[in-house]
Amino acid sequence: MTCKMMAAVLAAALPFAASAQSSVAVYGQVDAAIAHEDADAPGVASRTAIHAGQASSRIGFRGTEDLGGGMKALFNVEAGFGIDTGMGDSALFGRRAVVGLEGNFGMLTIGREYTPIDNISGATHILGQGFYGSNLNAFANGRMTRRISNSVNYKSRPMAGLKFSAAIGLGETPTGPSQDLKTVSVEYQQGKLFAGIGYATYDRLASGSDREMIFGAAYGFGALEFKGNYMVGDQTGPNNRYTQANLGAAMAFGPGKLFGNLQQSKLQNGARGNGYAVSYSHSLSKRTNVYASYGTTVNNERAAFSLSAAGSTITPPASALGADPVAYAVGMRHTF
Template identity: 35%
Template sequence: MAALAVAGVASAQSSVTLFGVVDASISGYSSTSRDMYNGVSYNAFGVPMYNPFYVNQGRVKTSKTGMANSGYNSSRLGFRGTEDLGGGLAASFWLEAPTTNDDGATGVSTFARRSTVSLSGGFGEVRLGRDYTPTFWNDTVFDPFGTNGVGTNLISTANGFNTAGGAGDFGGNLTSTRASNSIGYFLPPNLGGFYGQVMYAFHEKTKYSPGLATPDVADNSRAGRYVGGRFGYANGPLDVALAYGSSTVGDDFYAGVTNKVNTLNLGASYDFGPAKLFGELSQAKLKTDIDGNFIVQPGSVPSTKLNGWLLGVTVPVGAGLIRASYSAVKYKTGHSDDLFFNDQRGNPKANKLALGYVHNLSKRTALYATVARVSNKNGASLSVGNQPYISNSVFTPKNSTGYDFGIRHAF
């Protein structure tokens, strides 16, 4: 019945395309934690205290090896189609489902990657549904690894892409990658290299009048809203884009508290021929706005910032492609550790080095290999492949390493 339904849709369209990617890899991940205590601690006044009897407990490690998917390109299955309405107008749909071909557990049960319907013409395109956010585009377009596999840049990882539960490590931002219930507008492609988009995603929360009738439940009034835009210029070897987005990640109606993650990033690439260079600068700010009856109102608590940068390169070699990137992030909380406002630990930060090679057997099939390593400092806990750390009062996350060896086929 499903096949007949698809055939029925196909007969009503000017064109319908079935497409997909099947990507499988042998992958391994490990995360190491260390006892960072050397016998010296600081009291509330910032005075060092030494314990001569403490014995350092060394390091502990977690590791995992198995088959994974999406190490080079994300595995997917999709349908897209376009109908020519005449007069330069066209109606289109795009339904794209994530698949886990390593175990077959996830297939066309959800179109969570993209599910949109759109109308396009000389004015541009208006798109409705679930789609990538403008701020995520810079993370993936200007990453030599395209935010896939162990090579995914640290900016994306820290902002919540490809992490357990989808919430990520910064602000619980569920719209860091995609937004549901969105309206998007895209500029037409004939603007001499200039391009852009804007997006608004509804939170779809029920509004009560009077306000006191609102149920006293967290995240029931504003959470889920996204607004953002991206504008750039691409001509010849140069591509550069600036994006900004604001995600409402939480709220407490009665306390008058709203939590937002505001993201600003700038990305660029330049193709010299023998090599293509990539770069990105990014800042995400987790801000808590307070409009309730507090000592200072209206106001906000100190925001937490996540600053990041990326440098990358790809080098064509015959039928192959060498890929490399170095990315780093640093958290800034605005809080200090002792009564004299001295930050004894320093702000958490991490860096990542990724190296890879892709060998194209054809236009559709490729073999690939990638290795990557993350180094954490001052309590950061970012990892490769979302591999967990052993973290407690003794052990602090330190390094994480991963690899992918796989094959990708597109159709």
């Protein structure tokens, strides 16, 4: 059913591509890796699998219409799918689905959108939230929020390098806690220097609000890049404070680029996992590259933290404290 819906949307979008009044584009990327993954847990066998290894496969439609006076209407819908089976995600346009206005005031959108915290986490993570060892495990474990549905989002225009973002995701619940998520961020960019800070509250329980925070920075010069971030997911209740720190570097040489990242995840109860990752990407053209990726998470005796790549999260069972998940992959990515 999802594939039929995708075909119908594509067929409906094509006539608009020729419209003189608006601009509509079809875009996406296809990523496939052969991966070997081991959760290092008793009774859990290692596996060889095919899935995205650098960036999730997707297809999207985006467009704008000039409304005059420096204002334009815009939309963007984006669907994810698995390269191994061709199956779409459970929500057709679950990756992004927004419509809005953009002008001198900034940009205002309504729909399902990435959080300001996720925007900063992506801009300050050397692995691009894709290769093994990425910070996607912070979002996969439910401690941080990557996308918000039922949301109203505002992004200011850059002013002297500064940009402000704010969003509210409505829980739409008739009773009990509102389930609303409110979030703000400030970003600064000047050349290859970037810094950002974000904060969010989530009214998940009646007893109090969950809090999420991030600080991240990135800098590059010549062939070198350095990126790092620190995230906090403080859920209501005792011993629930989660933190993750990432520090990475990359070096480009010719068509190749080498990435390395150190990661530490911690819980207030003393659980700690140290992550180590290295990846290499080789460009065959502007739109196609091949890559190799390796990552592991070394957990202490109180922890069972996961290891994530774009298409997979390896999580030891909660009973397997001290398990050290490890994975490596080779793959190819093509963008269009």
